[in-house]
Amino acid sequence: MTNVTTPPTEGRPVPLLDAAGRPYWEATLRGELLVQECPGCGHRQFYPRQICVECGDTPGWLTTEGRGTVHTFSVVRQQGAYPFNQWTPYAVAVVELDEGPRIMGNVIGCEVDEVRIGMRVEVEFVPLNEEASLPFWRPAAT
Amino acid sequence: MADRTPVIAGIGLSDYPKAPHLDAVGHHVLATQRALADSGLRKSDIDGFMCAQGDFAQPDNAGTMAEILGINPRYFDGTAVGGSSFELHVQHAKAAIEAGLCETVLIVYGSDLYTKSGTNPGFGAKKPGEQVAGVLQYEAPWGNTLIGAYAMAAQRHMHEYGTTSEQLAAIAVACRTHAGLNPNAQYRKPLTVEDVVNSRMIADPLHLFDCCVVSDGGGAVIVTTAERARDLRQPPVHILGAASAQTHWNISQMPDYTRTAAERSGKEAFAQAGLTPDDVDTVQLYDSFTITALLMLEDLGFCKKGEGGPFAASxxxxxxxxxxxxxxxGALSSCHPGMRGIFLLIEATRQLRGQAGDAQVAGAEVALACGSGGWLSAMGTVILGKDKA
Structure with missing residues (x-):
């Protein structure tokens, strides 16, 4: 899976849009990756919540550049659950965005054995359904 | 004045590691019967009840289970944070008994995970293409597994501290050596570091033998006052400290992949006990994966942060x-029916009673049990003593 240009989305779990996350998923359809930023204290967070985890205020939104660094990762080589069992081995990473918050996703566009902590990555959205596209991560030059 | 110091007065294990004759309720029942018999207490003495299944649809939900067992508690706790739930229950039982809210608490767990499934489906959606509500919708689309989550911590620990697969393997080897002394353990054949690092990779950098087994099993612990325990069957084991802490729930939210909330729960438990790591004779640590136990050794202060690898390999x-x-x-070789925390308490108690058989730690006076719940998320630390603090 990790070498394909457009990763398959058939069978992947689908987000059930809710009050906290709807703006985030809607932005994915526009090719934008949002995180939250608190108007009160400036704290940035991901995943979307209805409260700032730092100060308790109501968070607003910040459009990111969609770039970051692999903070940690694993390569899943054994997986019983469909559809993922078709795609092993694949890399699951926690990416630290340049804006601060971390987000989980698959690293694509390179061999799984090339994924490293500290590796620069950029987002690539792959359409999932009418409500959401999924952000994947591929190696970036800088 | 009556001595209300909380003590463990009874322990019981159901049948493990494979018990096709028992369902989940059966494990709860058998463990309860055996803990009562061990202690000499009657079921009617139980006025506090704790069990860890939070799902109302399940028969091992705390309310349903109390009804099945015929226990009508006046103190009641269904705290369910995964494998460490039972260490949290001890914390709560200790506080409730000290406050006089109840006299005798039953903490019980049981699962037929092996008989029922034998496999782990990962987490997120239960069916392909299923909608995922809530916070898991930000993880489930990526196909991470439970093992992959712990692997992320191991990967980061290796990156920051140079920890090696061989050092992690030393933890699996130690557990297997001890399993050889336990006739009931699921795997008893000796294991080497080479065996572990040459076993197939499940989720980098965790190999097959870095991962716990999947079992059936159950256990029960009865906590009461030192006063009540005086004329019971077993020597009381004193609860010297019990504390809990959480840093995150889902793995993508772990603030530092090399540190767990056991730093806080351990510090608080040691402060309650008036003891330090040097005073501990044996530890029972949640070894869902080798990395879980390694992080705890560091976080609880048995070695410095980053030195868990060399410490294990020593x-x-x-x-x-x-x-x-x-x-x-441990979970790596003896049994892991899904939530192992109760077994840590039972083995620590056996050690302090001097009932651990071939695995007895000579002169054990202080034992520490530390559970991990979720994805290195909710930690519970319990310090037990042969003697009162």
């Missing part, structure tokens, strides 16, 4: 070493 964790760990074989 042989300290084996019987005869400075800190024998998981003397029943």
């Amino acid at each position: 042989g300290a964790l084996q019987l005869g070493g400075s800190l024998p760990m998981n003397t029943d074989g």
